[in-house]
Amino acid sequence: MPITGLHHVTLTSGPPKPNLDFYARSLGLNLVKRTVNFDDPGVYHLYFGDAAGSPGTILTTFPFPNARKGEAGAGATSAVAFSTPDPSARLERLASAGIPVTSGQRFGAPIWCFSDPDGLDLELVEGPEGIAGVTLWLEETEPTARILTEVFGYEAGIEEQALSISRQRFHLPGDAPGRAIDLLRAGEGRPARSGAGTVHHIAFRARDRAHQDELVDALRARDQRVTERKDRQYFESVYFREPGGVLFEIATDAPGFAVDEPADALGKTLKLPPWLESRRDRIEAALPTLDAG
Numbered sequence: 001m002p003i004t005g006l007h008h009v010t011l012t013s014g015p016p017k018p019n020l021d022f023y024a025r026s027l028g029l030n031l032v033k034r035t036v037n038f039d040d041p042g043v044y045h046l047y048f049g050d051a052a053g054s055p056g057t058i059l060t061t062f063p064f065p066n067a068r069k070g071e072a073g074a075g076a077t078s079a080v081a082f083s084t085p086d087p088s089a090r091l092e093r094l095a096s097a098g099i100p101v102t103s104g105q106r107f108g109a110p111i112w113c114f115s116d117p118d119g120l121d122l123e124l125v126e127g128p129e130g131i132a133g134v135t136l137w138l139e140e141t142e143p144t145a146r147i148l149t150e151v152f153g154y155e156a157g158i159e160e161q162a163l164s165i166s167r168q169r170f171h172l173p174g175d176a177p178g179r180a181i182d183l184l185r186a187g188e189g190r191p192a193r194s195g196a197g198t199v200h201h202i203a204f205r206a207r208d209r210a211h212q213d214e215l216v217d218a219l220r221a222r223d224q225r226v227t228e229r230k231d232r233q234y235f236e237s238v239y240f241r242e243p244g245g246v247l248f249e250i251a252t253d254a255p256g257f258a259v260d261e262p263a264d265a266l267g268k269t270l271k272l273p274p275w276l277e278s279r280r281d282r283i284e285a286a287l288p289t290l291d292a293g
Contacts, residue, residue: 006204007056009077027094033045042286053258070197081134083124083130084127144183206250209229
């Protein structure tokens with residue numbers, strides 16, 4: 001069964017306050033979950049998206065106060081594209097915040113490009129509210145393309161060429177968020193360097209555990225090394241590094257972000273998973289103050 005698109009995209013970011021100000025205020029996303037990195041509870045894990053925290057609209061950040069600057073390059077996600085039915089409204093917010101934006105065309109449609117405070121390349125296009133897709137920067141695209149088409153159900157689309165760089169779009173049918181993946185082939189480029197302003201991983205949607213297991217079986221049949229299932233409180237996840245070097249996650253839609261706080265109060269207070277509750281006082285004392293506005 002094919003996936004329905006991206007579930008979320010997770011970034012490694014710099015200090016949390018500028019990170020929150022940019023994504024919640026300048027870009028106008030909703031803070032739908034305030035928690036911590038389960039593997040490093042001294043760092044926030046912030047989730048932004050639509051008001052309900054719907055899969056396909058979610059961008060999450062690990063904002064490290066003293067993170068070194070990362071660098072885009074081969075073997076990484078180099079850009080994240082957001083879509084909105086009315087780009088002008090979001091462009092006005094960016095202009096009011098003093099964020100430089102450039103405009104252009106890609107595959108015959110308008111696109112607006114800008115950066116977050118840590119230098120990550122972001123894009124805006126017209127379409128259903130959410131994450132439109134991502135760009136993967138690869139030395140060779142064919143092995144990654146086979147995972148997208150043969151396992152996840154993407155269809156290969158048209159290709160654009162600019163100088164020595166080739167971009168091909170892979171897409172899913174329908175208009176669900178997160179249905180476009182661009183593969184950017186730039187030959188032997190510089191390798192990516194992790195740090196602030198880079199994408200940590202991208203997550204694809206599995207309808208439920210059974211669908212996730214089906215995808216894992218298909219991946220392991222292709223000799224992909226996939227982790228065991230991990231409880232992320234709001235979804236269950238498995239991870240693998242695709243042939244081009246990008247970290248992929250497969251996340252279930254359920255249980256969702258309203259599992260531990262009311263749907264009309266998402267992101268208002270710090271939420272911890274049960275196994276970290278006994279450490280709440282120490283965790284809260286170590287985290288910087290965060291004003292959600």
